[in-house]
Amino acid sequence: MVESYKKIRDYIYEKTGIYIEEKRLYFFKNRVFRRMKKIGIDDPDTYYNFLVNGEYSENELVKLISEITVNETYFFREFPQLKSFAEYALKDVISRKNNKTIKVLSAGCASGEEPYTLSIILEEMLDGEFNYKIDAFDIDPIMILKAKAGIYNDYAVRDVPKEYLNKYFEKDKENYKIKDIIKNKVNIFNLNLIEDNTYEKLDDNYDFIFCRNVFIYFSDEIRKKIITKFYTILNEGGYIFLGHSESINRITNAFKVVKANDFILYQKPWNKGGNVNA
Numbered sequence: 313m314v315e316s317y318k319k320i321r322d323y324i325y326e327k328t329g330i331y332i333e334e335k336r337l338y339f340f341k342n343r344v345f346r347r348m349k350k351i352g353i354d355d356p357d358t359y360y361n362f363l364v365n366g367e368y369s370e371n372e373l374v375k376l377i378s379e380i381t382v383n384e385t386y387f388f389r390e391f392p393q394l395k396s397f398a399e400y401a402l403k404d405v406i407s408r409k410n411n412k413t414i415k416v417l418s419a420g421c422a423s424g425e426e427p428y429t430l431s432i433i434l435e436e437m438l439d440g441e442f443n444y445k446i447d448a449f450d451i452d453p454i455m456i457l458k459a460k461a462g463i464y465n466d467y468a469v470r471d472v473p474k475e476y477l478n479k480y481f482e483k484d485k486e487n488y489k490i491k492d493i494i495k496n497k498v499n500i501f502n503l504n505l506i507e508d509n510t511y512e513k514l515d516d517n518y519d520f521i522f523c524r525n526v527f528i529y530f531s532d533e534i535r536k537k538i539i540t541k542f543y544t545i546l547n548e549g550g551y552i553f554l555g556h557s558e559s560i561n562r563i564t565n566a567f568k569v570v571k572a573n574d575f576i577l578y579q580k581p582w583n584k585g586g587n588v589n590a
């Protein structure tokens with residue numbers, strides 16, 4: 313029985329890079345079982361076949377991923393880290409930037425709270441001289457629908473400073489709808505971090521990449537693959553922001569490690585004396 317679940321686990325790893333460690337196998341089994349129950353299958357071997365060879369296999373993989381990934385997110389998550397973005401990294405990039413558009417990528421954006429938070433921060437921080445554009449993506453199509461809708465409950469906005477809540481959201485009964493001035497700056501895509509063609513669809517000159525609380529799902533091998541891609545699409549002098557318990561020190565030394573407000577940021581080095589690319 314356990315072997316069948318391991319086969320399902322390996323298939324997910326092959327397709328998405330999401331790696332379920334041995335110690336999480338019990339949780340994984342429960343989630344797969346929950347999914348099997350929803351579609352009326354009670355045997356993991358039959359389910360494996362349905363997942364891999366069935367007529368709706370691609371669709372089924374997406375449903376299963378939704379079941380096993382945790383989409384937990386909220387506005388202004390890890391506030392001190394966002395302060396280090398606004399007060400340190402952003403100022404640093406602006407001081408060396410040639411053109412006037414700040415470009416940000418939110419990779420693993422879940423239901424959109426992260427890219428919209430960044431949009432609010434940039435709206436507040438940039439004066440008329442600079443413009444900005446944010447691209448955001450997630451593997452989970454259900455999250456993408458929510459992100460595109462831009463409608464949130466009390467819980468999601470619990471850490472939004474009151475002033476911004478009034479300024480950038482429209483309250484409608486129990487819900488908060490993000491205003492167009494913030495929404496229109498964010499482009500949302502359904503993409504997979506580990507597929508090569510994802511990076512062909514994205515730009516190659518981001519100033520900032522946020523990939524927070526996503527690396528937890530991946531093996532070091534996959535993390536390395538993703539970080540290598542990030543390196544190529546990040547401008548010289550640009551920064552990567554990871555979740556506070558995530559680090560890439562073990563994987564690469566291609567980035568300069570910068571400490572700002574007690575947070576570790578990873579900066580792509582630039583040629584001495586040169587300006588930031590792009």
Ligand SMILES: C[S@@+](CC[C@H](N)C(=O)[O-])C[C@H]1O[C@@H](n2cnc3c(N)ncnc32)[C@H](O)[C@@H]1O
Nearest residue numbers: 382383384385420422450451452504505524525
């Ligand atoms: C815990 S949420 C983090 C959301 C947000 N970055 C934050 O920190 O609040 C992790 C997200 O990563 C997404 N994810 C997992 N594997 C992915 C992959 N291979 N490609 C793109 N997104 C992925 C999940 O669907 C989930 O929405």
